[in-house]
Amino acid sequence: MRPPLLNPLFRPVSSLAGIGPKLAVTLRKLLGGPDPDGEPRAIDLLFHLPVAVIDRSRQPGIALSPEGAIVTLKVRIDRHQKPPRGNRRIPYRVFVHDETGELALTFFHANEPWLERMLPVGETRYVSGRMEWFNGRPSMVHPDHMVSEADFGDLPLIEPVYPMTAGLARKTLLKAVGDALDGLPDLPEWLDSRLVAERHWSTFGAALRAAHHPTAVADIEPHSPALARLAYDELLASQLALALMRAHQRRSAGKARKGDGGLRAKILDALPFTLTGSQQTALAEIDADLAQPERMLRLLQGDVGSGKTVVALLSAATTIEAGAQAAIMAPTELLVRQHARTIAPLAEAAGIRLAVLTGRERARDRAEVVAGLADGSIDLLVGTHALFQSGVEFRDLGLVVVDEQHRFGVHQRLALTAKGEATDVLVMTATPIPRTLVLTYYGDMDVSRLTEKPAGRRPIETRAIPLTRLDEVVERVRAATEDGAKAYWVCPLVEESEVLDVAAVEERYATLTAALGSGIGLVHGRMSAADRDVE
The missing domain is CATH 3.40.50.300 (P-loop containing nucleotide triphosphate hydrolases)
Structure with a gap:
């Protein structure tokens, strides 16, 4: 049923460069797909678009690089300073310089032979990463990129940032995306030619490639030509699919069903x-x-x-x-x-x-x-x-x-x-x-x-209480339950989080049990169905 021209878009991600069966499972968590238990397709990966960019085009020189800025520097390698033998807590440092000053490239748990090959003394390299200043001395910890002058053209000065998941390396994702883009077929234009000309849109394939290879921060804005074109394609495809489904259902003969009441x-x-x-x-x-x-x-x-x-x-x-x-x-x-x-x-x-x-x-x-x-x-x-x-x-x-x-x-x-x-x-x-x-x-x-509620429903009152008055809320709950009422206390998390400053249900359960005594149940999504039923 599918035109052979589209087959490259529907091949499994495990057929792409750098992706094996194990990583295909990891990608399923990130990309989803039509089959929740199946493998994502190349088209799923191609529509996994960057959400931000890292601008590496700034090249101010070592001494002029601000604290915390991401910069790209052309430097000469001066010397390697290895940590004392057996002391892994002290980092491996490579000292480099340009015409404005000296910089320490800092590596923890370093692979010494690899660093010696990548950063040979006396050679010139381009390094890109975040600048840090400590006691007036500049440092770059684990540069994101280190390339020779000959390979500088391959260093992405505007680097796309993708939503990621645990177990997937950024370079692996980029390699797979590149392979999928290489297999992108040359599709005939399906949009109205006047609309394409009016919006100054490129072809679908060119728009998709531009979305994955932004050359400026503006390229990832929703109204950029590439993303606007892709959004229009997606909306039009969705509408056509719904229209076809509806037409099919309308053509499919129904059956009159009348009951006797x-x-x-x-x-x-x-x-x-x-x-x-x-x-x-x-x-x-x-x-x-x-x-x-x-x-x-x-x-x-x-x-x-x-x-x-x-x-x-x-x-x-x-x-x-x-x-x-x-x-x-x-x-x-x-x-x-x-x-x-x-x-x-x-x-x-x-x-x-x-x-x-x-x-x-x-x-x-x-x-x-x-x-x-x-x-x-x-x-x-x-x-x-x-x-x-x-x-x-x-x-x-x-x-x-x-x-x-x-x-x-x-x-x-x-x-x-x-x-x-x-x-x-x-x-x-x-x-x-x-x-x-x-x-x-x-x-x-x-x-x-x-538009109406069934008769007899009690009015709902809503109150917002600051956490500083938590004890008052607990006392109100105590009074209500002692009068025979029931209360539900809903928390946004199961366990306490170091990232989110919100209440966790297990912590709140312990607090309420200590304050109110017995008669408190605990239910959350990590419990087995049998345990939830018991509660």
Whole structure:
């Protein structure tokens, strides 16, 4: 299906210079890719663009180099000063000079033979790095570059800075990027010629090469010609892909699904509240979509607590009344369990056969669920991405509900809808998205909005308290819990950080336990699922 011209862009990164299977795994952490368990491709690396530059074009001379500045100096090698034998704490120094003064190049844990080859006495070298001044004497610790006069042309005076990850050397990344750029095919221009001329844009290939080889700080600015061209290409490609997907779904014959209202009536009777006006409006819009012989693709947007899950369940009930099955997919196991607890009593009241499927189910339980989906004895399935894995087959999947749409890629959503024929799709989000952004990001998707909260909700009060009054907050928590209330104390970190000055949950747990005594639980993402359930 893919034109052979594009094959160099889709080859695995392990085929690039300097990248083996081990580094390919490291790059997957940095680059991602369409398959979370697969290997990134050359195109993924090419779109991993620099975020800053190091300007090495400054060549002021030794004596005129300011403290902390990155400079490039042309120097002559005078002498090597080796540390005393057996004392690795004293650095290896190489003293050099130019017409303005003397400089010490300083190396810790030095490879002496290598330094003697790189910096032979009496020869001229270009060195580039950060200048440090101590007691009036200049020093450059571990220069970033040391090249001969003949190789000075290869020293990058404007050096790109990439987002990196542990285990990946900068030179290795640059080598792989260079190899990927060398294999970049000469693609025909696909943009309007008048637009290209008006914006003074180069070709796609030239723009990509310029982005990886900036010659000035302005080259990495978002409005630079190269990056603007690449951003336009990416946006246009995204819009075309969404348009094709939407056109395919529109061409794919849907199935009209109309229920008799029996299951829905039982759920409504079991609810401790009545539906809001916006919930009723959203359900009417969804019912109208389900009744059409075209696939539904609708976004249900509503704030936390606005009742999206109930709308999804009532929509699933209509699908089940029509003889099909429904599935609700959530991004995390915790959210799946929360949905299941909310839905279970309502499903039981209506006689809807509910099951849960995550990656944590025991083999026997999973086999029972898979069998129930295949023979139709399960009406409604709530689960994580395990739903679209191989081996999970539905008798007749009529409706897919995707919670927190932004946490799933389009290909994951399509993989789940492919489990059925003429499957309708309802995606939910708590993020307020303007209609124009919906069109831009999701394609021509219909939108329903929940603008009200269910009746009986207590008003929410928000207070900002400085840490200097932490003791008062703890006392308020003590008073509330002694009156039978519950409290949640949310921290941004699991463990204390030397980098971030924010509260860590383990430290706060110890503090609160000492202050309040028993009755305090601890839950965080590093705990096993079983331990979290116990808490």
